[in-house]
Amino acid sequence: MKIIKLLSLLLFLGSTLLSCTYTPPEPAEDPTNPRTAPTSGSADFSKYVAVGNSITAGFMDNALYEEGQLNAYPVILANRMKMVNGDAAFNTPVLASPTGAGFGGFVPGTATPVGRFRFILPTCGPNPSATNTLGLTPAPIVPGDNLAPYAGDKAALNNFSAPGTKSFHVFVNGYGANPQQGNPFYWRFASAPAASFLGDALAAQPTFFSYWLGYSDVLFYAITGGSGNANPGTNPATYAANDMTDPALFESAMNTALGALLGGANTKGVVATVPDVTRAPFFRLINEALTTGGARSAIPFALSEGQAAALNAGYAQLGPAAAAVNFKAGKVNFPVIVTATGLRHMDPGKDFLVLTTPQDSLLAGTISACNPGQRAGWGITKPIESRYVLDETEKNMVRARIEAYNTEIRAAANTGGRADRLALADIHQLFEGLDNSRNTIAPGGIISVDGLHPNPMGQAMIANEFIRAINAEFGSTLPPVNLRNYRQNILPEN
Known part of the structure; x- marks a missing residue:
């Protein structure tokens, strides 16, 4: 399978863009300049600890790397807390690498590690930093770096988060025992081979904590x-x-973890809801790229009467499993996909081709700038495998599961003695309010190049929601940050 490739319709940025980091212009006045002095209210921010997974760790652009980690929302939040807690330290297990350790590990068939994704430009020449596809392409930096143990003081850490961590993983002794078993991202900073995530967090003796788990509990099923x-x-x-x-x-894992974190008599914290992962660009970009543009769009694809008849005859040999496949003459045919109930044509408004779909395998118009005839017939002569499709039924199951989690999260923040000790940051609602100009990897967007995790500006937006929730619950006056001080996605060199 080829590395992720996007069509030119995906990101039309114009020919005048220079090599830069896209950041909107600064306003004449910083709107976050506090009008009242920062205070802690009824909370004690002297020892803030964060528990979470990839977003909490600052994982972005499909990798763990230094800039991402230092722009994670807990770091941003802790810097605001320093205004009222005597500049107390907040230590995160930084991987000192600008390229990072990419999720997925190595270039296929080699021992060469991949790094974070970046945008690269198209070309048919020998430029190794470009691609032979049309349009901007997210692709990993090669070589990246291998994960390495955290060299700092593990006993002084505040950020206990790692990509891939699910709600129940925090109790597993040995979850970071070694890079091959458990979680290699936790292995970097686990206090001991037999340690547990929650045990390490509790050993830090927090006076205030943030707990945000649930995203990974649905993410891997969805992607x-x-x-x-x-x-x-x-x-x-x-x-x-x-x-x-x-x-x-x-529910059981969350309530057990929250009960342990609230074990200190005066400890307080904030818990966050889970955003709808199916709204992430990872699940929308290919659909939009292939279907935007009317008559010039790559799909639906056009067939003659003879082509449609021949295809229908071929699929008829598969029997009832292909009963829903019906090609027609004209530009009305959407790709055939594999679902749990058989084969059918995809509905691009309800089914998603995920970002890892190898687009050069689709019979959907010109994919390669260098080889216009490059096609493998996926979607027509060969149904698209289910691993590349989140169909409507699966999407609805993911959304229902997230809704169930969020019901329990909201209840946990409002239950009995916890009601005055837990704030609720409604990140689900925050992301529901994003329009396509924000919920994108294109300029103006707050999602990093991997299509799933926020970029630094997105992390700052999340931090502001945590700040809003904390201030509302505990009467503190932590000032929000100015989003324009945080970069969006880096554009490629000309």
Whole structure:
């Protein structure tokens, strides 16, 4: 499979863009300049600890790297807390690398590590930093860096978060025992081979904490086209990597973790809801790229009467499994996809081709700038495999699971004695309010190049929502940050 490739319709940036980091112009006056002095209210921010997964870790552009980690929302939040806690330290297990360690590890078939994604420009020449596809292309920096153990003082850490961490993982002793078993991102900073995520966080003795888990509990099911088990039960020992966490297991894990974190008599914290992962650009970009442009769009594709008849005859040989496949003459044919109930044409308004779909395999018009005839027939002569498609049924299951998690998260923040000790940051609602000019990897967007994780400006937006929730609950007056001080995605060199 080729590295992720996007069509020119995906990101038309214009020919005048220079090599730069896209950042909107600064306003005449910083709107976040506090009009009242920062105060802590009823909260004690002297020892802030963050517990979470990839977003909390500052994972962005499909990699863990220094700039991303230092722009994670807990770091931004902790810097605001320093205004009222005597400049107390907030230490995060930084991987001192500008290129980073990419998720996915290595260039296929080699021992060469991949780094973070960046935009690169198209060309048919020998430029190794470009691609032979049309339009801007997110592709990894090669070589990247291998994950390395955190060299700082592990006992002084404040940020306990790692990509891939699910709600129940925080209790697993040995979750970071070694890079091959458990979580290699936690392995970097685990206090000991037999340590647990929550145990390490509690050892830091927080006076205030943020807890945000749940995204990874649905993420891997969604990005692999529903390849896992949507209903694996409540025994985590039986779970495979791509299974969605059962709501009852999520509730139990969350409440147990929150109970432990609130163990200090005066400890307080903030918990966050889970955004709808299916609204991320990862699930929309290819659909939009292939279907935008009316008569010039790559799909639906046009067939003659003879082509349609021949295809229908071929699929008829597959029997009832292909009963929903019906090609027609004209530009009305959407790709055939594999679903749990058989083959059918995709509905681009309800089904998603994920960003990892190898577009040069689609029979959907010119894909390569260098080889206009490059096609493999996916979607017409060969149904698109289910791992590249999040179909409507799977999408609805993911959304229902997120809704179930968020119901429990909101209840946890308003239950009994916790009501005055837990603030609720409604990140789900924050992301629901984003329009396509923000919820994108294009200029103006707050999502990093991997299509799933926020870029520094997106992290700052999340930090402001945490600040808003904390101030509302505890009467503190932490000032929000100016979003324009945080970069968006880096544009490529000419």
